[in-house]
Amino acid sequence: MTWSGVLRTLRWPLALLAMVLLLWTVRGTLLRQAGDYLDNEDPPLHGDALYVLGGGALERGTQAAQVMAEGRAPEAWFTGENVSTIL
Structure with missing residues (x-):
């Protein structure tokens, strides 16, 4: 060939x-x-409650407090479990 x-x-x-x-x-x-x-980010809206799903306790609480301080939700509910720090 x-x-x-x-x-x-x-x-x-x-x-x-x-x-x-x-x-x-x-x-x-x-x-x-x-x-x-x-990426089509909608502007944040006001809600009746803030539902925070799984994650680390410190990060979840900090982010929820920030969103509540901005006046976007009057209360926060935390669901799920904390992520283990051993991982």
């Missing part, structure tokens, strides 16, 4: 490999731009 035959046989696998390497190289930029496009 000649070199031209080998190159003709490997043309599509090499093109696919080149595309994969190119996409891998620019993946951070592509994912960041996709995230910026998809």
Whole structure:
């Protein structure tokens, strides 16, 4: 088999490999731009209560106090369990 035959046989696998390497190289930029496009943050609204799901006790309490201080909820309810610090 000649070199031209080998190159003709490997043309599509090499093109696919080149595309994969190119996409891998620019993946951070592509994912960041996709995230910026998809991020549609709504303004915070006032609620009847604040439900704080699982997490560490300190972080949950701090975030709940901050949201309540902003006047977005008059009371907070904590659900779930604290995350173990051993992990």
